Amino acid sequence: MNQEPTVFGPYAHAKNSVGRTMGLVMLSLLPATLFGLYQFGWPAIFLFVFTILACLVAEALSLRVAGKPIKPFLMDGSALLTGWLLAMTLPPWAPWWIGLVGALLAIIIAKQVFGGIGQNLFNPAMVARVALLISFPLEMTLFSQPTPLFSAQAPGFLESLAITFGSSDTIDAVSSATTLGHLKTEIGRGIALQDAASEGASIWQLLMGHSSGSLGETSAILLLLGGLFLLYKKVITWHIPVSMLGSLALLATIFHLVEPQHYVGPMTHLFSGAAILCAFFIATDLVTSPVSTRGQILFGAGCGLLVFAIRTWAGYPEGVAFAVMLMNACTPLIDHYIKPRIYGRDKKGEPLNYADEGADIG
Amino acid sequence: MSSTNLFKLFKIRGGVHPDDRKKLSADQSIEKLPLPPLLHIPLQQHIGAPAEPLVRRGEEVKKGQLLARSQGAISAPVHAPTSGRIMGVGGYPAHHPSGLSVRTITLKPDGLDEWIEDLEPASEPFSLPPEEIAERVAHAGIVGMGGATFPSAVKLNLRKRYTLDTLVINGAECEPYLTCDDRLMREQPLQVIEGVKLMARALDVDHVLFAIENNKPEAQAAIREAAAHCDMVTVVGLPTRYPMGSEKHLVQTLIGKETPARGLTADIGVVVHNVATAKAVHDAIFLGQPLLSRIMTVTGGAVKQPKNVEVLIGTPLSHLVDFCGGFTQTPERLISGGPMMGQPLPSTRVPAVKGSNGLLALTTEETQTSTEMPCIRCASCVSACPCGLVPLDMANHIRAGGLDTSVKLGLLDCIACGSCAYVCPAHIPLVHYFNYAKGELAARQRAQHKQNETKRLIEARNDRMERIKQAKREAMLKRKKEMEAKKKREAEASAVAGAES
Numbered sequence A: 001m002n003q004e005p006t007v008f009g010p011y012a013h014a015k016n017s018v019g020r021t022m023g024l025v026m027l028s029l030l031p032a033t034l035f036g037l038y039q040f041g042w043p044a045i046f047l048f049v050f051t052i053l054a055c056l057v058a059e060a061l062s063l064r065v066a067g068k069p070i071k072p073f074l075m076d077g078s079a080l081l082t083g084w085l086l087a088m089t090l091p092p093w094a095p096w097w098i099g100l101v102g103a104l105l106a107i108i109i110a111k112q113v114f115g116g117i118g119q120n121l122f123n124p125a126m127v128a129r130v131a132l133l134i135s136f137p138l139e140m141t142l143f144s145q146p147t148p149l150f151s152a153q154a155p156g157f158l159e160s161l162a163i164t165f166g167s168s169d170t171i172d173a174v175s176s177a178t179t180l181g182h183l184k185t186e187i188g189r190g191i192a193l194q195d196a197a198s199e200g201a202s203i204w205q206l207l208m209g210h211s212s213g214s215l216g217e218t219s220a221i222l223l224l225l226g227g228l229f230l231l232y233k234k235v236i237t238w239h240i241p242v243s244m245l246g247s248l249a250l251l252a253t254i255f256h257l258v259e260p261q262h263y264v265g266p267m268t269h270l271f272s273g274a275a276i277l278c279a280f281f282i283a284t285d286l287v288t289s290p291v292s293t294r295g296q297i298l299f300g301a302g303c304g305l306l307v308f309a310i311r312t313w314a315g316y317p318e319g320v321a322f323a324v325m326l327m328n329a330c331t332p333l334i335d336h337y338i339k340p341r342i343y344g345r346d347k348k349g350e351p352l353n354y355a356d357e358g359a360d361i362g
Numbered sequence B: 001m002s003s004t005n006l007f008k009l010f011k012i013r014g015g016v017h018p019d020d021r022k023k024l025s026a027d028q029s030i031e032k033l034p035l036p037p038l039l040h041i042p043l044q045q046h047i048g049a050p051a052e053p054l055v056r057r058g059e060e061v062k063k064g065q066l067l068a069r070s071q072g073a074i075s076a077p078v079h080a081p082t083s084g085r086i087m088g089v090g091g092y093p094a095h096h097p098s099g100l101s102v103r104t105i106t107l108k109p110d111g112l113d114e115w116i117e118d119l120e121p122a123s124e125p126f127s128l129p130p131e132e133i134a135e136r137v138a139h140a141g142i143v144g145m146g147g148a149t150f151p152s153a154v155k156l157n158l159r160k161r162y163t164l165d166t167l168v169i170n171g172a173e174c175e176p177y178l179t180c181d182d183r184l185m186r187e188q189p190l191q192v193i194e195g196v197k198l199m200a201r202a203l204d205v206d207h208v209l210f211a212i213e214n215n216k217p218e219a220q221a222a223i224r225e226a227a228a229h230c231d232m233v234t235v236v237g238l239p240t241r242y243p244m245g246s247e248k249h250l251v252q253t254l255i256g257k258e259t260p261a262r263g264l265t266a267d268i269g270v271v272v273h274n275v276a277t278a279k280a281v282h283d284a285i286f287l288g289q290p291l292l293s294r295i296m297t298v299t300g301g302a303v304k305q306p307k308n309v310e311v312l313i314g315t316p317l318s319h320l321v322d323f324c325g326g327f328t329q330t331p332e333r334l335i336s337g338g339p340m341m342g343q344p345l346p347s348t349r350v351p352a353v354k355g356s357n358g359l360l361a362l363t364t365e366e367t368q369t370s371t372e373m374p375c376i377r378c379a380s381c382v383s384a385c386p387c388g389l390v391p392l393d394m395a396n397h398i399r400a401g402g403l404d405t406s407v408k409l410g411l412l413d414c415i416a417c418g419s420c421a422y423v424c425p426a427h428i429p430l431v432h433y434f435n436y437a438k439g440e441l442a443a444r445q446r447a448q449h450k451q452n453e454t455k456r457l458i459e460a461r462n463d464r465m466e467r468i469k470q471a472k473r474e475a476m477l478k479r480k481k482e483m484e485a486k487k488k489r490e491a492e493a494s495a496v497a498g499a500e501s
Helices: A018-066 A070-075 A078-088 A096-112 A124-135 A157-165 A168-174 A179-188 A193-199 A203-208 A220-232 A239-258 A266-271 A275-282 A293-313 A320-337 B130-139 B152-156 B180-187 B189-203 B217-226 B247-255 B275-287 B317-323 B380-384 B391-399 B403-408 B419-423 B430-500
Strands: B030-032 B039-042 B066-069 B084-093 B101-109 B166-171 B208-213 B233-238 B270-274 B293-299 B307-312 B333-336 B358-362
Touching: A018 A070, A018 A078, A018 A096, A018 A157, A018 A220, A018 A275, A078 A096, A078 A124, A078 A275, A096 A124, A124 A320, A179 A266, A220 A275, A239 A266, A239 A275, A239 A293, A266 A275, A266 A293, A275 A293, A275 A320, A293 A320, B030 B180, B039 B084, B066 B101, B130 B152, B130 B189, B130 B275, B152 B189, B152 B270, B152 B275, B166 B189, B166 B247, B166 B275, B180 B189, B180 B217, B180 B275, B180 B293, B189 B208, B189 B217, B189 B233, B189 B270, B189 B275, B208 B217, B208 B247, B217 B233, B233 B247, B247 B270, B270 B275, B275 B293, B293 B317, B307 B317, B317 B358, B380 B391, B380 B419, B391 B403, B391 B430, B403 B430, B419 B430
Parallel strands: B030 B307, B166 B208, B166 B270, B208 B233, B293 B358
Antiparallel strands: B039 B101, B084 B101, B293 B307, B333 B358
């Protein structure tokens, strides 16, 4: 018998771990990521790898400074996943230092300063993305046309190295607006939505991902597939994705029906930009979302509402990162006020009293 | 008797599906353990006050003889499991994680296994009045044999204080590994059903729900057959899910009502008894035999031949392990009960007690121990909790010393089922935190009680002293007055005498 101090049971455990949870999330991101890397070619691959490496190095350094054991925390996969998610929300041909600054912001400022894994209030990848977007609006909004790997217009290996690690002049030639960005600009110029939409990508293109956008957000269908896998594996529950996409679709439908000239339809809202990526992989971030199912529904609905509001009325064409961060800030409040009902107690926490049932009051 | 399929079940919240590992021992028939060289019978094997010993060192006792009587309203007597000589009444390591010494009667069996002569089986058990059934159960020393060890007679007398309508027999056996109830239901269904009928009579209810999880089809069939001619017993198949056997959750599954917080299932008209308790009630009334033995499952990856064994109360567990072929490797954990809610044992020296339903010797592979990581707020524990609690929140407050906050969050509503800790990907020992907090709260309450008592006694003493002083002063005053009066009288008397002379 071992001489460890007595620890109460259970003495059986489900075969799971933090690392396994993170691993499953990454596995479900894989199809959309591979597609994104293929679609945007070598520069995207360089940026992706570089961002992840920067995150891992930043994590290791922070752990060292904090005096925590490096190996178990580095091996739990959380820093890898943060880097992965961050890279997926960056413009694919962004220069290397965008990835570096993002990684440092995500790991050091958004995660380790709060106390490391599980302690952060905001989703690290979203903090980094928002900070980058505000600080480097030019680099963060230059989206390249899809130029699949090995296709004629794709840059070669060396040329790609120059795009990612060289000066940023090279990409001007191929830049293109995202669907949401394009629509926003056109509506801003007073052009009717139908005319504007004819130039943008079709819903089919959005679904398949043959459109410009951030590295990993373009293929709605692959992201959806990954999300369903996460649901199947019970890493996430349906509450946040369904309530977020549901409220977004509902608002978009109502406004589109009332004034189709000015308001984009629900399909565009759902399948362009980062809505799907966010609903399944970012808003559902375990650490920064509420723990009760009712809280999660409220959280998701709030995200959907804010995404719609920001996309429609605010200055930015895409509002996912802002929406998630605003709702992250509400999570402690939601968790404080919305708790599951305790067995044997009513909603106020008082013991159930069957004697009162049906009895006349007074 | 109605069919399982027709019975409407209600859904409970949360729960987990651990690997049940019952195959290890489920097909092993109950075997009788040979007499051990010594029996160590603790005086407290139940919830409540310990029994008071009636025998001395050197005394010869017969099988079934009363060794220690119950004292107080909630207590249970203990009897000699076999005939032999009392070697002493003293301290022996308890069947408890601490292994602390508790008062124990040591008996050296003489090998004759001779019964006492005055066994009093009831001639017509079903014409006994309810009070007498409960009394005989109390005298037989029967306690809740599912592991709770609450004196059964107290529960059989609940009809006096509550309006009862249903008796639920708990044959869920939702803990992984354990198969002792399963075997009992398969091998002695008639005795179990007779015991159930007696308990229903004692409780004065005419509706019995016999609940068995669906992973025990043979037990379901055996009990169904035994209860075929008994209209009041309905055998119900339960979905296999842990903690289905938790009293309050079992009742909710069956009748759809939650037991009020801090209350009993009797508040909603239901009393729950375990299968093995029913069998013990049968033995006590039909045969007049007190509770002397019980069925235990000895299993786990480190046990050579997992078995179901009928064990005399007081048998050292080492004897049991030897009977099962010993250990194949040094067990990582030695556990009394199931792996979910069982307690770790310090060694195999400790004796089997009335509440021990299993002895598990688990390997490292089975316990899946892993280093604790920080909580990632994944909410697995929230969805696994059958009580609607937020375990991660409670643990955070306990870690930070906020015991009162954790109570507000529902710490005392926690049934310690371990579902939260079972699913936690960060391997946080949540139940350990909760048990620590519950213990700490109890200690604080005791300290508070002690403080209040001391204060009350001091105040009482001060009052008493004050009263004594007051009385003394009054007495002095009175005597002074009397003296003065006397002097006065004397003076008057002498004056009169002077005048007369």
